[in-house]
Structure formats: C-alpha cells, structure tokens
Amino acid sequence: MQLIDTHQHLIYRDQLGYGWTNGIPALASGNFTRSDYGELTRGDDVIGTVFMETGVDDADYQKEARFVASLVGGDGLLAQVASCRPEIDEGFDAWLDECDRLSVAGFRRILHVVDDEMSRSETFRKNLRKIGRKDLAFDMCFLARQLPIAADLAKACPDQRFVLDHCGVPDIAGDAFSVWADAISEVARSPNVSVKLSGVTAYCTPGTANVETLRRWIDHIVQVFTPARIVWGGDWPVVNLGSGLPAWIEITKELLADLSADEQAAIGTGNARRIYRLS
Template sequence: MIIDTHLHLIDLSALRYPWLAGAPALNRDFPHEEYATQARRAGIEAALHMEVDVDQADIEAETSHVKAQSQQAGSLLRGAIVACRPEEGGFAAYLERQQADPFIKGFRRVLHVMPDELSDSALFRDNIKRLSGSGLTFDLVVLPHQIPRAIALADLAPDVQFVLDHCGVPDIKGRAEHPWREHMAEIARRPNVIGKISGVVAYADPSSWSVENLRPYVEHTIGSFGWDRVVWGSDWPVCTLGGGLATWVAATHALIAGASPEEKMKLLSGNARRMWKL
C-alpha cells in the first residue's frame, strides 16, 4: 500500500488561488472525492495534503478547510503540510499557532516561482531555524539552479527535517541533467534532507514521456538519498498534466521493479509513516 505525501485539493468556492489563472488545465475544483476514488484503485491508503499556494490571506483558511475534510467518514487525509511566509515578521506567532495542532505535519514556502534571493534574507533564515525542535518538516520546492540555496538552508538548520520536492524539479522534457545531477548528489549528503519522488511526469513531455524518460532522474534521486531517505508523492492534480494518478502509480512500480520488497515499502509508505508518525 502507498502513503501519498503530496496531495493538492482545489476548491474554488472556498479559497482563492491566484496562480491558477495561468494554469487553465488545473483551474477547476479537484475535490477529495474525485481523488479518493482514483487513489483507492491505485493502492493509496492515506495522504498528506500539500498546500496549494493559495492567496496569502487564505493560508489558515486552507488548513481549516482541509482539516474539516479529514474528519469526514472515509477520508484518506492524515495530515497537512501547510503554507507559510518565513520572510515575514509574523512567522513566529504563526508557527506557535500551528504547533498546537497535531494535524499539521510541516510547512512549505513555494520557492521555485519566486526570486532566488527570497530565501537569502536574515529573517527568512532565522525563521527557518525556529522549526528546530518543533518536529515539523519543511518542504523545499526549488529549481535545479536554486538547489545550492536549499543546501544553505539545510546547513543553517541541521535539526530541521527538510523534504526536497519533485526530485529537485529537473527539466526532463529538455533532458537537462546538469547541474541538477551534481546538485542533487550534494544536497543528499545532508542527513537532514530527504528526497520526494513526485512531480516528474509534469516536467516530462506530456504527450510522449515514457518510464525510460523518467528513469535517470528517479534513479539518481533514490541513489543519492538511499532507500531510507525517500518518500513518494502523487502531486495530484498536477500529475493529470502528464497522464493522471493511475499512470504515475504504474510508472512508479515500473521504475522500482528491481528493488527489494523492503526497499519498495520504505519508499511507498514506511519512511513517510515513520517521519510524520502516521
């Protein structure tokens, strides 16, 4: 069975998503019910919700909205990775509020579409350090050229558990492996960073990708981090741009066909269960 560590739910009637105006294929409701039907058929037994970069004024409303859905009968939701703004002075108070809620498992600040310098500020870095001892993780979503900045954050806060999303966002469509390959090997040397096998079908050619197109990127990520420091995520509904949930699950099984049963278990559920106490 699989634990999905990267599920996005979209509810246009409840929350505002400014970025969706530029993503027409995703600019509709993607509810839990639609996901759960597909997920159960694919062997997914539980999921963590990943923040969807809602309007800043809606950040805490998104968490409340997702938590309410987790309390409904038959929900697959077991926790949430919520949005945050470490570059702002109100982060300390925000962190204190979130720590009181066991449903919240970690944080993410979208960085790959933001100026490179955002994570360089002293305030941003001081606020990341505040996560030390909290038990809450921090997801890093960065472009390959930004991975050195992610490394800097990991080095500044060695007691914080970081999660590198989407295999480091490689340009699979362009078949670009450098400097991504070198940067991935370097960040994986930090024991407080784990790699997330997710998102890659959205970075491949949507009309023609195959398992072999994905293999160099997925295998290098797993090889760099090792089976004890990788987790799996669907990136639903973004994965619908590259074939959908069932297609990505099938591709994953093909990619790890040569692994041992224990290694497969670690990637697909065991590491996530341990790290987020699911």
C-alpha cells in the same frame, strides 16, 4: 506496493482563491476534491494521504489550513503540510502555535516564485529553526537552477528535517541531466534532507512521460538519497499536466520494482510516517 501520498493538493474554489491556475486550462476551473481523488485511486494501494498546501492566494493561506484541518481524519487524510511565511517575523510564532491544533505535520513556502535571496535571510532561517524545534518537517520547493540554494539552506539549518519536492524539478524535456544530477547530489550530502518522488511527469515532453524516459532520473535519485530518504507524492491535480495520477502510480511501481520489499515499503509508506510523524 502500498503508498502514502505525501503531496495531495485539493482545490475548493468556493472556499479559497487559486490565482496561479489562471491560464492553465487543465486546472483553471472546477474543484478537485477528496472524493475525486478517491475515485482516481480506488484499487491503487494508496492507503493514506498528506495534504500539501496548494499555493492559494496570499490572503488565504491561513484560511486554507483551517479549512483542511476540518477534513483531516476522513477519507484517509492523515495530516497536512501548511503554508507559512518564515521571511516575516510578525505573526510567525502565533501561526506556528495555532497550527498545533490544525493537524499540521509540516510547513512549506514555495520558493521558486520569490526572490532567490529570501531563503538566505537570517529571519527566514531563524524561523525555520523554530519549525525544527517543534519537530516538524519543511518541504523545499526549488527549481533545478536553485538547488545550490537548497543545499546551502539545509546546511544552515542542520536540525530541521527537509523534504525536497519534485526531485528538484529537473528539466527532463530539455535533457539537462548532468547539471541537475551534480546539483542534487550535493543536496543529498546533507543527511537532514529527504527527497519527494513526485511531479516529474509534468517536466517531460508531452506524451513522453513513461518508465523509459524517467528511468535514469529516478535511478539517480535512488542512488544518491538511498531508499531510506525518499517519500512518494502524487502531486494531484498538477500531475494531470503530465501522466495523470493513475499512470504515475503505475510508473512509480515499475521504476522501483527492482528494489527489495523493505526498500519499497520505506519509500511507499515508512519514510512518510517517520518524516511527517504520522500515526
């Protein structure tokens, strides 16, 4: 099963600030580079990646996209999902226009670290519709408790392609399956939303991130979104808080082994090419 990793973070501390990593020992120091990633995935059928904005310090989000643009085209890096601030009109159009030249395949605003009302504002939704008119994707990053907000946002912007990151951040360690399953089923009813199979090993009780633990959660994702609306992401290096990247790749392949070859190909590469308009 070949994979396009649609959620590859990179950390270059000599270039950018990553204040959110403070207090997370596995991520708080050192760089996490393209060459590091290549060493981890050699022989694991990862045929390309899409950089995902890494939540840099607010003053650096545009600098990050400009820096990553210089890396696209090397080492299998196909495109990037850049950060943006749809809640603010000033400078938003200019940033969209600049990103036309930065190999940007989509945008993201991390929404679990801001007020819940932000994505409900008309300014935010108006600017998201501009992203849709540019035929670019928007990654939604919500916690499980915020999934009704995600469902509402998708309905309000029906012409925008959305990707829900990390399976909606389920509380696997807390076994909060039923509430999450109902909420994510509602999100899946919007045909403009796909889901990213990523991040979930970090939500397991430490030491329990395995096929058995994850089976019913991923089976539910496959059931409600179908293989036609699922993409795969490594979430490296954050995945180090769970299984680590090589193990997550193997878990993915085992979880999806019962799907047809065409369905596996759609999740592994085909949907990523379509949703992010990759060549």
